[in-house]
């Protein structure tokens with residue numbers, strides 16, 4: 001994908017193009033931010049531009065097409081194997097990078113979720129950064145830069161990818177054929193992450209979210225069996241529990257916005273439900289709910305049991 005077709009991030013694209021034209025590309029980059037998709041597209045666009053047989057990543061020459069299809073012999077992609085990127089994969093990469101390029105003038109590698117290198121892999125990779133084999137271009141992508149060894153971070157040029165504006169995401173979803181209302185809600189829910197927004201409008205995810213919020217909003221503190229059943233049903237793992245918490249946080253934030261007469265609610269497709277809660281809860285009660293959600297979110301992040309956490313959460317959010 002050429003730079004021109006990346007959604008958003010124009011200033012980063014132009015910075016990289018200028019560096020390339022001036023022959024001043026760094027040998028290692030760390031792309032860090034919320035928008036994982038934008039980072040990967042930008043990394044591939046940079047590799048295309050470096051490898052291109054025509055000019056600056058034309059997107060159409062055989063080299064660009066191979067990079068775009070992830071089948072260029074000089075492009076090495078590293079992804080976690082299970083939860084981690086392990087040392088064997090880094091050793092394999094080092095071997096690949098030590099060979100002469102097959103077709104391009106240099107080799108390139110893109111490491112996705114770079115924070116997931118385990119300690120031995122990270123230490124091995126540090127050696128590659130300290131003594132780069134040949135002229136390889138190394139691009140690390142991460143949405144959690146804090147999880148990367150400081151010694152690795154400091155040897156890369158760091159480029160921060162900001163969250164994409166809601167309007168940019170909404171326009172992208174509309175262009176891809178999503179309904180106006182779904183596009184608006186998904187863009188608001190995605191928090192600047194294009195991949196997340198696209199996932200939300202595909203399949204029935206928005207509908208599932210709507211049903212969850214409707215159910216959560218009508219749980220009663222007098223019916224503990226029903227509360228526990230809901231917690232058990234939804235607490236499949238930590239990640240999904242955190243996602244549900246995020247949905248509830250945005251929902252109660254909307255209730256707060258309505259109560260205070262502020263514009264810009266996220267869940268515009270379930271406005272009657274948001275309204276119902278705004279009319280039946282005082283400002284203090286809404287603040288209490290939001291505090292509870294944030295407290296339980298912190299506990300979950302510190303590895304509290306996710307089912308117990310959801311039980312407590314549902315109990316505190318339930319109406320008496």
Ligand SMILES: [Zn+2]
Pocket residue numbers: 052053054055057058059060061062063064
């Ligand atoms: Zn090309």
